[in-house]
Amino acid sequence: MQPVVRVHSTTVVIPSSNIDTDQIIPARFLTTTTKQGLGRQLFADWRYHPDGTPVAEFVLNRPESSGAQVLVAGRNFGCGSSREHAPWALLDFGFRAVISTEIADIFRGNSLKNGLLPIVVDDATSRWLLDHPGAEIDIDLNTCRLTLPTGVSVAFLLEAFARHCLLHGVDELGYLQSCLDDIQRYEAARSW
Amino acid sequence: MRTLFDKVWAAHEVVAETADTPAVLYVDLHLIHEVTSPQAFSTLKRLGLPVRRPDRTLATMDHSIPTSSEQVFGNVPIKVDAAALQVRQLEENAAQFGVELFGMRDARRGIVHVISPELGTTQPGMTIVCGDSHTSTHGAFGALAFGIGTTEVGHVFATQTLLQRKPKTFAVNVEGRLRPGVTAKDLILAVIGKIGVSGGTGHVFEYRGAAIRALSMDERMTVCNMSIEAGARAGMIAPDDTTFAYLKDKPRAPKGKDWDTALARWRTFVTDPGATFDASVDIDASSLEPMITYGTNPGMVLPIGAAIPDNAGDEVFDKALRYMGFHGGDAMLGKRVDVVFIGSCTNGRLDDLKAAAHILKGRKVAPGVRLLIVPGSQDIKRQAEAAGYADIFKAAGADWRESGCSMCLGMNGDTVDAGQYSISTSNRNFEGRQGVGARTLLVSPFTAAASAVRGRITDPREML
Numbered sequence: 101m102q103p104v105v106r107v108h109s110t111t112v113v114i115p116s117s118n119i120d121t122d123q124i125i126p127a128r129f130l131t132t133t134t135k136q137g138l139g140r141q142l143f144a145d146w147r148y149h150p151d152g153t154p155v156a157e158f159v160l161n162r163p164e165s166s167g168a169q170v171l172v173a174g175r176n177f178g179c180g181s182s183r184e185h186a187p188w189a190l191l192d193f194g195f196r197a198v199i200s201t202e203i204a205d206i207f208r209g210n211s212l213k214n215g216l217l218p219i220v221v222d223d224a225t226s227r228w229l230l231d232h233p234g235a236e237i238d239i240d241l242n243t244c245r246l247t248l249p250t251g252v253s254v255a256f257l258l259e260a261f262a263r264h265c266l267l268h269g270v271d272e273l274g275y276l277q278s279c280l281d282d283i284q285r286y287e288a289a290r291s292w
Numbered sequence: 293m294r295t296l297f298d299k300v301w302a303a304h305e306v307v308a309e310t311a312d313t314p315a316v317l318y319v320d321l322h323l324i325h326e327v328t329s330p331q332a333f334s335t336l337k338r339l340g341l342p343v344r345r346p347d348r349t350l351a352t353m354d355h356s357i358p359t360s361s362e363q364v365f366g367n368v369p370i371k372v373d374a375a376a377l378q379v380r381q382l383e384e385n386a387a388q389f390g391v392e393l394f395g396m397r398d399a400r401r402g403i404v405h406v407i408s409p410e411l412g413t414t415q416p417g418m419t420i421v422c423g424d425s426h427t428s429t430h431g432a433f434g435a436l437a438f439g440i441g442t443t444e445v446g447h448v449f450a451t452q453t454l455l456q457r458k459p460k461t462f463a464v465n466v467e468g469r470l471r472p473g474v475t476a477k478d479l480i481l482a483v484i485g486k487i488g489v490s491g492g493t494g495h496v497f498e499y500r501g502a503a504i505r506a507l508s509m510d511e512r513m514t515v516c517n518m519s520i521e522a523g524a525r526a527g528m529i530a531p532d533d534t535t536f537a538y539l540k541d542k543p544r545a546p547k548g549k550d551w552d553t554a555l556a557r558w559r560t561f562v563t564d565p566g567a568t569f570d571a572s573v574d575i576d577a578s579s580l581e582p583m584i585t586y587g588t589n590p591g592m593v594l595p596i597g598a599a600i601p602d603n604a605g606d607e608v609f610d611k612a613l614r615y616m617g618f619h620g621g622d623a624m625l626g627k628r629v630d631v632v633f634i635g636s637c638t639n640g641r642l643d644d645l646k647a648a649a650h651i652l653k654g655r656k657v658a659p660g661v662r663l664l665i666v667p668g669s670q671d672i673k674r675q676a677e678a679a680g681y682a683d684i685f686k687a688a689g690a691d692w693r694e695s696g697c698s699m700c701l702g703m704n705g706d707t708v709d710a711g712q713y714s715i716s717t718s719n720r721n722f723e724g725r726q727g728v729g730a731r732t733l734l735v736s737p738f739t740a741a742a743s744a745v746r747g748r749i750t751d752p753r754e755m756l
């Protein structure tokens with residue numbers, strides 16, 4: 101994994117709350133056996149008409165969204181299934197961070213493992229971001245701070261180990277493999 | 293004084309968590325299926341690693357496989373090409389890595405969360421993971437069972453462990469007793485309605501109380517299955533004599549002296565009196581009614597006789613109602629039904645099919661309504677056929693299929709058309725879950741069957 105230190109970008113806002121993984125990437129696209137190319141199907145049912153033509157007014161299809169790396173969403177983003185295809189699709193589309201007041205557990209874990217930053221903010225910050233689509237913001241993993249164009253800067257929490265892995269591009273599998281002696285000892289000591 | 297969760301967690305800590313590092317948690321049983329495993333196998337191949345404990349790994353096919361007999365057993369090829377590729381890849385991967393696979397034509401195949409309990413591989417006190425959020429189902433046996441992503445599937449393949457922060461505990465206390473016609477599905481929908489779809493985030497539920505103790509294993513699995521719909525990572529129920537009676541003589545449950553040893557150990561997996569939880573909620577089972585969802589998440593749920601609340605002005609609420617084609621103030625009873633789906637890892641077990649058969653016996657599906665009944669496993673299919681339920685279903689005009697996830701997520705071609713109303717015993721009513729534009733209403737098997745007969749949303753208690 102490439103290290104992630106900072107994301108500096110404009111935002112795209114999808115204000116709905118409880119955006120579930122079936123919206124992020126509908127199940128019929130899960131028949132893939134690779135991680136690549138899912139960006140085309142990101143939010144497919146909101147982004148395209150049944151005949152495949154783009155829904156012009158949907159935010160991801162609008163010119164001002166192009167190049168934006170931060171998605172701001174309503175409460176409880178990423179609920180539903182464990183499909184890692186959801187962060188894969190967001191990353192493939194070009195997003196590097198997702199901001200909400202609440203982010204579902206499995207989606208959060210999956211995002212961190214792929215270098216997509218799940219940033220949980222307070223209500224006031226969320227409100228400001230939801231009200232200012234396209235705002236140019238800065239997310240700094242070194243300081244764990246998010247800075248708005250107004251100059252307001254808020255701290256966010258990121259689990260220490262996940263942050264370490266992101267900052268240094270550490271692969272969690274490598275870390276687990278370094279624990280193999282412990283794992284063997286554990287297995288040997290178990291009586292059941 | 294420790295909770296059930298604390299005990300299972302502690303027994304699996306290879307390395308305890310610190311401020312800087314999560315715990316290394318040992319995984320007793322790793323279940324895999326065709327949709328979330330290919331990329332994890334690719335990682336192993338890229339790194340030249342084996343599956344470390346194939347003996348703790350079980351594979352099945354459920355999500356994208358067809359449910360028509362001609363495609364499963366006949367010479368008709370799988371309709372969805374990409375699904376056929378996934379099925380082939382899992383066959384190849386399982387063979388290459390020495391993982392036991394219940395392949396497409398295996399008599400033991402079925403939905404991953406249905407077959408492991410049937411086999412007796414799901415046992416109290418275990419840690420069980422799968423690349424699937426409804427892994428919480430196995431918590432019904434007092435196991436700590438949760439869904440993981442594909443990267444983590446790779447971690448478990450390679451090391452049989454996971455990096456995990458210890459979640460918080462949440463007691464869901466359900467006293468009283470469910471009334472006739474009110475099922476475990478209604479109970480869990482009521483819980484989700486009460487605490488909301490993110491109410492359990494960061495927590496593991498323990499379902500407790502007299503109403504839970506009175507449930508069969510099939511019913512307990514229905515309850516634990518939907519823990520994730522309240523945001524919880526897992527849901528657990530302490531094992532008791534109901535659990536042990538279910539497991540006894542299951543093909544892979546311990547036998548003879550091993551059974552006695554296991555039983556003594558399993559009995560310790562209960563929350564000590566006086567142990568405390570980080571959060572709790574109290575529900576009175578006696579006051580519950582059959583429940584039905586009206587929106588686009590499982591928390592938008594009502595007693596079946598109620599009217600949709602009028603929250604006009606709430607953008608999210610309005611959007612959900614627009615999608616569903618409903619209006620604030622509408623009564624749920626009597627609404628139109630196009631498709632009825634009975635199945636899934638929530639309600640595709642024998643108790644569920646028995647409930648559906650009870651309603652459908654001697655009755656017919658209303659004209660214009662499609663009723664699809666998909667057993668959770670091939671074993672359940674055989675049992676339902678032996679018990680005569682399948683004949684009742686066919687006589688009623690239902691479509692009776694081979695096992696699989698089917699219309700629960702519409703990956704295999706079993707889908708609901710845009711704009712149609714699907715009364716479903718599955719677990720998610722998200723937009724498009726059962727097909728592009730499909731409108732899903734989650735209910736119990738009783739309510740699903742009763743609504744299929746009338747062609748309108750019906751309180752099943754009128755037909756018991």
Ligand code: SF4
Nearest residue numbers: 426636637697700701
């Ligand atoms: S039946 Fe539905 S919820 Fe259960 S494992 Fe299959 S797709 Fe997931």
